[in-house]
Amino acid sequence: MSTAYIGIGSNIGNREDNCQKAIKLIEKNGIAVRKQSSMYETEPWGIKDQPKFINMAIDVETDKKPEELLRILKEIEKEIGRTETTKWGPRVIDLDILFYDDLILKTDNLEIPHPLMHERDFVLKPLSEIAPDKRHPVTGKTVKKMLNQLSAQ
Numbered sequence: 001m002s003t004a005y006i007g008i009g010s011n012i013g014n015r016e017d018n019c020q021k022a023i024k025l026i027e028k029n030g031i032a033v034r035k036q037s038s039m040y041e042t043e044p045w046g047i048k049d050q051p052k053f054i055n056m057a058i059d060v061e062t063d064k065k066p067e068e069l070l071r072i073l074k075e076i077e078k079e080i081g082r083t084e085t086t087k088w089g090p091r092v093i094d095l096d097i098l099f100y101d102d103l104i105l106k107t108d109n110l111e112i113p114h115p116l117m118h119e120r121d122f123v124l125k126p127l128s129e130i131a132p133d134k135r136h137p138v139t140g141k142t143v144k145k146m147l148n149q150l151s152a153q
Contacts, residue, residue: 001061002101003034004069005131007114007123008056009094011044015054018080018093023058025076026095031069035059037126045120050090057098057126066100070110073097098127102137113137118146 006026010018016039027033036058044050062069073095081092098114105112113136117123124147127134132144141149 001063004060004062004066004100005098005127005134006058006060006073007094007096007098007117007127008058009053009096009122010092011051011053012090012092013081019054019056021080022076022093022095025079026058026060026072029072029076030062031064031072032061033058034061035130037129040122040125042122042125045122053122055122055126057123057130059130066097066103066105066110066112067107069100070097096123098123099134099137102135104137118150121147121150124150 008019008022019039023033023036037056039054039056042053042055044053064072077093077095085091096114097110097112098117100112103112114123118136118139124143128143128147132142134143135141136146
């Protein structure tokens with residue numbers, strides 16, 4: 001079994017319900033949710049002229065390989081109602097693999113660890129709540145340290 005951390009975000013419709021629905025569907029796909037963070041209301045990143053997001057993070061245990069986990073997450077996004085929009089634009093739900101064990105992976109459609117997580121407090125705050133001591137396999141920094149460095153900027 002592997003441990004993965006998934007970032008969850010929503011800024012269209014009932015944001016909190018969208019996030020909870022995603023967690024239920026993740027569990028329905030045989031992925032055990034071990035921890036979940038609080039929900040954080042956050043400012044949009046990238047494109048500012050859109051509604052605020054609800055963001056959270058979950059710690060899951062899975063026997064799914066990274067590519068299969070990504071496929072499942074993309075299916076869940078579609079099931080909840082996500083459609084293709086502008087990059088960093090509004091979305092009903094967004095599910096991102098942040099970490100998968102200590103794997104470092106880069107393919108055409110998947111990069112683990114998530115390549116922009118160290119720049120995003122909306123990822124690091126909820127992740128720090130459930131995994132403050134998790135180390136980034138490339139930088140060696142803990143989630144808490146990355147959040148502190150970002151906050152100091």
